[in-house]
Amino acid sequence: MTKIITVEGLKKSYGNVRAVNGIDFYVEKGALFAFLGPNGAGKSTTIDIISTQLAPDAGRVLVDDRELGREDGAIRAEIGIVFQDSVLDALLTVRENLLLRGSLYGMGKDALRDAVTSAAFTADVMGFWNRPYGKLSGGQRRRADIARALVNTPQILFLDEPTTGLDPQTRRKVWDTIRLLQRERGMTIFLTTHYMEEAAQADYITIMDRGRILAKGTPAELKENYTRDMLKITPKREEKLSGLLKREGIAFQKTGGDFIIRLRHTAEAIGIIDKCREEIAGFEVRRGTMDDVFLNITGAEVRN
Incomplete structure (x- = not known):
């Protein structure tokens, strides 16, 4: 170097x-x-x-x-x-x-x-x-x-x-x-x-x-140090999915009808999806981005 x-x-x-x-x-x-x-x-x-x-x-x-x-x-x-x-x-x-x-x-x-x-x-x-x-x-x-x-x-x-x-x-x-x-x-x-x-x-x-x-x-x-991956689930039935996640001890947030679950690592999504598959209408796994890094470190939005 x-x-x-x-x-x-x-x-x-x-x-x-x-x-x-x-x-x-x-x-x-x-x-x-x-x-x-x-x-x-x-x-x-x-x-x-x-x-x-x-x-x-x-x-x-x-x-x-x-x-x-x-x-x-x-x-x-x-x-x-x-x-x-x-x-x-x-x-x-x-x-x-x-x-x-x-x-x-x-x-x-x-x-x-x-x-x-x-x-x-x-x-x-x-x-x-x-x-x-x-x-x-x-x-x-x-x-x-x-x-x-x-x-x-x-x-x-x-x-x-x-x-x-x-x-x-x-x-x-x-x-x-x-x-x-x-x-x-x-x-x-x-x-x-x-x-x-x-x-x-x-x-x-x-x-x-x-x-x-x-x-x-x-x-x-x-x-790796400043972001976490996220699993977003669109439920078939909100109450059923909410109860299932609570029984499994999986923390979540609800946003616009979707369930947002923060992941420790990407592969963790596989197990969660498997447990909830009967109540899932759709899902998306989102990797952490540099925008997330910037916001989490500075507490400020990227701006011109």
Whole structure:
């Protein structure tokens, strides 16, 4: 395991508000890392600090073995950022925007041309390469944003809610690009998102709220620790099923005419169904989801 980002004791306050309150975590090289939390949790402040846009009050951050506050220029050369709100010029074409971005890195003419072309091919923007950014669709803009972030061939790509507001088909195309970067370039992806089904694809997840880290783990580990599977039964006769479950000592809740039974493990549903089969009109076994994880850990709904 190689750590490409290490955060230790990180703190940042705005007046009396402790936006980041002594957090510790790390990101493995080449991983898709999801950083989750409700609005106001401290995610954006943390990312701004790691990406050298904001100075911390305390703590230590290493990015690819370069220390924040001492080697910020080297850190900036290692990262790319796709902001939630675009920073590209609406009047310039995609090509012109990418060339302008690349020129900030002091590349020679040939190197700049090659870097821009490579970024454009990788993010699949060549089809609208010569169109003004302001004339693009939402999905095209997001892919152009990703291309902009790739011009300097970063080791780490920060994605701040990259698919918010996009339709499902366009979201899939953006995710195809993200996965391509991770798979073929070994790029580390640092993701924030409000779509829990996207977070479920991550290799590792860290959840924070009110400036503190609340939970860490793989999606499977978090589901195991913070959710329970559920059996939903639609009864033939409510009173009969209710009495049967009570006699068997099976706890349940009634919701809209259905009986909801929390399971210790998925296979437990088999025995319950077998005992109640004469009173079952229909049933559904629902696995715990990342939405359940988020709600159970933060006590807050996922929200934009």
